[in-house]
Amino acid sequence: MEPAVRRGRPRSEAADARINGAALELLLERGYDAFSVDEVAVKAGVAKTTLYRRWPTKDHLVVAVVARMQDEVPVEYRGDVRADLTRYLNAIVDGLDRMRLAGRPAASGDASAGLVAEVAAAAARHADIGSAVQAMFVRRNALVLRLIEEARDAGELCEDVEPEVLFDQLAGALYYRLLITGRPIGTAYVDRLVTSVLRGAAA
Amino acid sequence: MEPAVRRGRPRSEAADARINGAALELLLERGYDAFSVDEVAVKAGVAKTTLYRRWPTKDHLVVAVVARMQDEVPVEYRGDVRADLTRYLNAIVDGLDRMRLAGRPAASGDASAGLVAEVAAAAARHADIGSAVQAMFVRRNALVLRLIEEARDAGELCEDVEPEVLFDQLAGALYYRLLITGRPIGTAYVDRLVTSVLRGAAA
DNA sequence: GGCATTACGCAACAGCCGTAGCGGAAAGAC
DNA sequence: GTCTTTCCGCTACGGCTGTTGCGTAATGCC
Incomplete structure (x- = not known):
């Protein structure tokens, strides 16, 4: 290149x-x-x-x-989708939390969109940034999609589960709360989310 | 006041x-x-x-x-959660689509975040805007949460379904695709999404 | 060594955001 | 009618973004 x-x-x-x-x-x-x-x-x-x-x-x-300042989040299928996804989502939340701005004390658990929202806006303003951001997420998410596929092939999930939709539900709920409703995201919420999502997907 | x-x-x-x-x-x-x-x-x-x-x-x-430029989206439980939620989500998508910028042709079905991302960024920058946006979404979402509760009480959904989490999965997936991954959102995707979410929640 | 190319620092600039001060206009309060 | 309060239009300004032009420095190519 x-x-x-x-x-x-x-x-x-x-x-x-x-x-x-x-x-x-x-x-x-x-x-x-x-x-x-x-x-x-x-x-x-x-x-x-x-x-x-x-x-x-x-x-x-x-x-x-x-x-x-984004570091790699380890993704690995260890034989328990629920545990693996929970670990991954919590890592995502930690990463987002570390991107909080120093100035804002962010009452404990409060979802402070901070720089995430600015990146989204920058992606919407400039086509080249949009492409780069999308490419980055495609690359990151590919690992999780593979994890879901492996879990499906291992019989943990239904045969006809759609990995992409399933992942949108998980990641989407987090970013939605972070960017739009601003409601807190803690380990308890992640657990509830994974429970709700997996209930329909479990074999 | x-x-x-x-x-x-x-x-x-x-x-x-x-x-x-x-x-x-x-x-x-x-x-x-x-x-x-x-x-x-x-x-x-x-x-x-x-x-x-x-x-x-x-x-x-x-x-x-x-x-x-946001108009009210009608929400009503007519006895079929799947149809009602699908109708509501499609209305949301239409509303987001109408907020696309005139300049950007947005290759058919392309999710152009446009002004949505700017509002999210403005909410992150100014505490008062953040509060107002959150309040607006709380008010809008309250109707859908009631819809989900009615469907649960009517026996269409599990007793222990969590309306808030369920709605986060639905709305979150849409906004996640719109703001982050930029993948297209059409009626076909909405159908797949509702199917996936309701599978775990259906009684 | 000489040349083209690219980076660097410096200075100046247009356009935009947001603020401040001014004289004057339109309403309520007395 | 007079006073107070708030709005209006106007002008000027400081700070920031992004651009341009210029002289100079560092590298590859011949």
Whole structure:
């Protein structure tokens, strides 16, 4: 894809590192609105044009920062769909929780959409971000879809279960509560959700 | 709540009407980014300060415009949960579809988050918008929760079904596809979704 | 070494958001 | 009628986003 060796002067990796550090720090402590590209440039000791040479808009920068703080969630079928899905969903919730903004104390259990909502909005605003976000979720979800298929093949789930729909029910409920209704998401809710979803799918 | 009679000079209702018209038109044809408060003021023939006297930020104005284009979705239990829920969810999808931006052709069936994502982001940015949005959804969803309860009491659903969780699965899947994965949402998908959800809940 | 290419820092700019101050207009309160 | 309160239009402003132009630095290619 990308030519390994590019023609002119190479990008300063030191600048990359300083920008990433400054942007991450400022984004978490300020939130999207008060997060300013100018300030990132100053804090990183870099000209603003250097930032815009890497990301065409503030949205692209923010999404890149958020994407970088996403770590892999282990997905593995260990022979118990209920336990495996519960573990996975709880990991997702933890990941979302870690993306809460520093400023907002977020009364315990409160679902603070924070940066997730900004990423969704950025995806809606810019087609290229939308494609990238979708691709990321397709890749992540593929593992869970395989897990569901394995559980079905192992006889834990009905033959005619639709993995995609089943997963939409699980993940959708979480994101719906996070982004729309703002209701709390705890381990108790995850348990209730998995119970409700699996009741119709269990063999 | 609000004092019916206020003290000083009353707000110009003519200005209200012109602002609403101009804002709605410009928002739909431009999208959130290119939608400019200055331009609304010019198009409405009104000073910018008149706008900011009504809405403290651009986000508040946008959310107000979007809220005004939401019409009531009829919810009624007619004795067939599957049909009733399917009808309701399809109405939701239609409503979301109507909020698509004029500019984006949205390849048939494509879920274009458009303004929905912006409202979610605005809710995450401003606590007062968040509260208002949540209250709106609580009110809307209350009708569907009652529908589910009636169906349960009528013996169509299990005794121990949890209406809130069940509804999260349904609505969540739709918004998840719309906002996150961007996968298409059609009547066929709604059918598959309702089938999957009701299978575990049916008595 | 010389050339094309790309990155860097710096400065200036247009457009937008949101605020502040002003004179004047339209209502209620007395 | 007078006073107070609130709205209106106007102007100006600070801060942010994103762009442009310029001189300079670093790399590959010949």
